[in-house]
Amino acid sequence: MDSFVAGVDIGGTGTKFGIVDNLGNVLLSDTMSTKGHADINAYINELHDKLMILIDKVGGVGRIKGIGVGAPNGNVYTGTIEYAPNLPWRGIIPLTKLMQDKFKLPVRLTNDANAAAVGEMTYGAAKGMKDFILITLGTGVGSGIVANGELIYGHDGMAGELGHTIIIPDGRIHPGTLKKGSLESYASATGVVISALEILNNTDKPSSLRNIPIDKIDSKAVFEAATAGDEVAKEVFEYTGRILGISLANFVMFSSPEAIILFGGLTKAGDLILKPTREHMEANLIEVFQNKIKILVSHLKESDAAILGASALMWE
Amino acid sequence: MDSFVAGVDIGGTGTKFGIVDNLGNVLLSDTMSTKGHADINAYINELHDKLMILIDKVGGVGRIKGIGVGAPNGNVYTGTIEYAPNLPWRGIIPLTKLMQDKFKLPVRLTNDANAAAVGEMTYGAAKGMKDFILITLGTGVGSGIVANGELIYGHDGMAGELGHTIIIPDGRIHPGTLKKGSLESYASATGVVISALEILNNTDKPSSLRNIPIDKIDSKAVFEAATAGDEVAKEVFEYTGRILGISLANFVMFSSPEAIILFGGLTKAGDLILKPTREHMEANLIEVFQNKIKILVSHLKESDAAILGASALMWE
Numbered sequence: 001m002d003s004f005v006a007g008v009d010i011g012g013t014g015t016k017f018g019i020v021d022n023l024g025n026v027l028l029s030d031t032m033s034t035k036g037h038a039d040i041n042a043y044i045n046e047l048h049d050k051l052m053i054l055i056d057k058v059g060g061v062g063r064i065k066g067i068g069v070g071a072p073n074g075n076v077y078t079g080t081i082e083y084a085p086n087l088p089w090r091g092i093i094p095l096t097k098l099m100q101d102k103f104k105l106p107v108r109l110t111n112d113a114n115a116a117a118v119g120e121m122t123y124g125a126a127k128g129m130k131d132f133i134l135i136t137l138g139t140g141v142g143s144g145i146v147a148n149g150e151l152i153y154g155h156d157g158m159a160g161e162l163g164h165t166i167i168i169p170d171g172r173i174h175p176g177t178l179k180k181g182s183l184e185s186y187a188s189a190t191g192v193v194i195s196a197l198e199i200l201n202n203t204d205k206p207s208s209l210r211n212i213p214i215d216k217i218d219s220k221a222v223f224e225a226a227t228a229g230d231e232v233a234k235e236v237f238e239y240t241g242r243i244l245g246i247s248l249a250n251f252v253m254f255s256s257p258e259a260i261i262l263f264g265g266l267t268k269a270g271d272l273i274l275k276p277t278r279e280h281m282e283a284n285l286i287e288v289f290q291n292k293i294k295i296l297v298s299h300l301k302e303s304d305a306a307i308l309g310a311s312a313l314m315w316e
Numbered sequence: 317m318d319s320f321v322a323g324v325d326i327g328g329t330g331t332k333f334g335i336v337d338n339l340g341n342v343l344l345s346d347t348m349s350t351k352g353h354a355d356i357n358a359y360i361n362e363l364h365d366k367l368m369i370l371i372d373k374v375g376g377v378g379r380i381k382g383i384g385v386g387a388p389n390g391n392v393y394t395g396t397i398e399y400a401p402n403l404p405w406r407g408i409i410p411l412t413k414l415m416q417d418k419f420k421l422p423v424r425l426t427n428d429a430n431a432a433a434v435g436e437m438t439y440g441a442a443k444g445m446k447d448f449i450l451i452t453l454g455t456g457v458g459s460g461i462v463a464n465g466e467l468i469y470g471h472d473g474m475a476g477e478l479g480h481t482i483i484i485p486d487g488r489i490h491p492g493t494l495k496k497g498s499l500e501s502y503a504s505a506t507g508v509v510i511s512a513l514e515i516l517n518n519t520d521k522p523s524s525l526r527n528i529p530i531d532k533i534d535s536k537a538v539f540e541a542a543t544a545g546d547e548v549a550k551e552v553f554e555y556t557g558r559i560l561g562i563s564l565a566n567f568v569m570f571s572s573p574e575a576i577i578l579f580g581g582l583t584k585a586g587d588l589i590l591k592p593t594r595e596h597m598e599a600n601l602i603e604v605f606q607n608k609i610k611i612l613v614s615h616l617k618e619s620d621a622a623i624l625g626a627s628a629l630m631w632e
Contacts, residue, residue: 073604082604083603083604085602085603129471130471131470131471131475145570145571147463147468147470147475148464148466148468148469150464152463152464152468152570152571152572153464153572154447154463154571154572154573155445155446155447155572155573155574156572156608157572158572158604158605159447159463159570159571159572160570160571160572161569161602161604161605162569162570164569164602165565165566165569165570166483166562166565166566166600167482167485168485169483169484169559169562177602177603179600179602243485246482246485249481249482250481250482250566251570253476253477253478253480253481254461254468254475254476254477254478254481254567254570254571255461255468255470255475255476255570256468256469256470256471256472256473256474256475256476256477257470257471258471284482284495286399286401286477286480286493286495287399287401287493288389288398288399288474288477289474289477292472
């Protein structure tokens with residue numbers, strides 16, 4: 001009888017979960033809010049109630065090999081979520097233990113971007129690659145690094161926090177970490193909005209964005225304005241791509257990957273962001289790395305990719 | 317009968333080579349200039365003449381397992397030196413093949429800093445570690461990265477060029493690569509001198525360095541002035557340590573090493589550079605990495621370390 005795995009992706013806002021077969025098909029899936037629970041136990045109770053509905057539909061826990069979980073600051077070695085600035089729970093959360101006790105199934109946890117990298121390697125753009133870096137460009141910036149065919153976990157399980165690397169010393173402050181000038185402060189959906197507001201506030205350049213109430217300007221509005229030819233919005237993407245491109249050059253000079261795979265909301269801006277990103281990456285690479293590192297956009301369906309990535313942990 | 321390995325370290329200025337036993341003792345060693353040869357063949361002829369004298373002293377080629385070579389931009393996969401900005405030979409040099417033909421011995425080549433990392437792991441401060449980064453702070457800045465107990469070579473053998481990562485976008489130009497704001501432009505012996513000259517030229521701060529002819533100011537002079545309490549010289553090391561510290565924070569957030577091992581001339585400045593480096597590394601790390609990454613100074617004898625590192629390639 002075929003067996004399945006469950007994948008759970010815990011995001012800052014929502015949690016996605018589903019049942020995956022060994023060909024990488026998401027058979028069933030559902031979502032719930034990550035927020036609004038009294039504590040982590042209340043969160044796990046709701047997750048249990050909702051995920052068990054899916055598990056029962058495919059034949060019960062006997063058919064499930066285990067549950068793979070991706071979460072920000074998830075530590076594969078300890079099974080704990082550690083000091084995640086974007087999640088509701090403070091300190092160190094023993095997630096694997098709590099879930100195993102509740103589900104009576106093996107549970108494997110890792111960083112959400114590491115899970116996505118495993119997903120890309122198992123089902124996506126990185127199939128067959130032994131050296132690549134996955135960068136997620138969403139509300140924040142996450143990363144999963146594969147070298148010699150293995151995820152880099154580091155001595156403590158926490159490697160791959162490239163969104164927090166400093167690219168502009170003394171630059172823009174990050175509201176979660178309070179560090180200055182990190183990649184995430186610029187090359188995220190949040191960063192794009194801040195960059196737009198900075199130009200709107202500090203210059204008198206004409207822009208269609210000035211017709212939108214300031215608190216309604218989101219990265220989608222900036223994207224739409226840029227697509228319609230708005231110069232300020234185009235400048236925002238050029239600037240974002242420049243910062244991202246320099247950072248990617250730095251990552252290449254670290255682990256010399258065959259490809260960098262970009263994933264998440266910001267990639268929908270297409271060449272608006274990819275063109276300057278490629279240009280500035282190449283311009284900052286030393287000769288030996290030039291014109292050989294691919295920048296690819298993930299082709300996994302976004303709603304499935306996180307679940308696939310998390311579930312792939314259980315096939316490892 | 318015991319066998320030995322030969323280690324060759326090709327630097328921008330000088331080449332060091334020696335015979336090493338399996339306990340890591342450098343039995344015999346010698347040096348020659350890397351410069352001043354008509355071409356790479358003339359260089360290898362001189363190296364052959366001088367290294368064979370040592371090989372003959374330990375019993376001839378029959379006692380030698382092989383020759384390990386460390387060189388800037390040395391590629392372990394192809395055995396070639398590729399576009400090394402600090403060496404006299406342009407383009408791609410098939411060093412392994414040329415040396416094997418000449419010596420009739422197995423030859424293994426890697427990047428000089430990778431060789432040093434293998435040396436630290438085999439004989440030095442990184443013994444027993446599975447995740448660490450070696451940074452060489454000499455005329456330039458090199459690096460060797462070990463994760464999961466293995467050197468990170470990348471898809472093309474060229475990983476670990478951390479000296480060329482950009483830390484100040486649009487910053488100081490690097491005369492070799494023409495890139496702006498790379499770590500090597502600041503945290504090298506050359507960078508320290510430029511930082512000193514910048515302060516001397518751009519301010520009227522009093523300094524004992526003003527008594528030295530400008531073309532005679534080297535990193536040693538800046539170090540001696542700082543040790544004697546000179547405020548400008550101390551500012552130079554504080555600034556250098558700040559740039560290095562932010563960069564080390566970035567490297568930690570990439571591979572989360574147990575330790576960063578510093579090696580080379582600049583480490584002789586001791587706490588003058590180590591204190592600001594540690595401070596600024598910690599200040600730029602997100603919480604999960606704070607107060608757990610060691611910064612260690614290599615305790616291998618510098619003249620031996622490069623030879624040991626290169627030779628250790630042959631024991632792998």
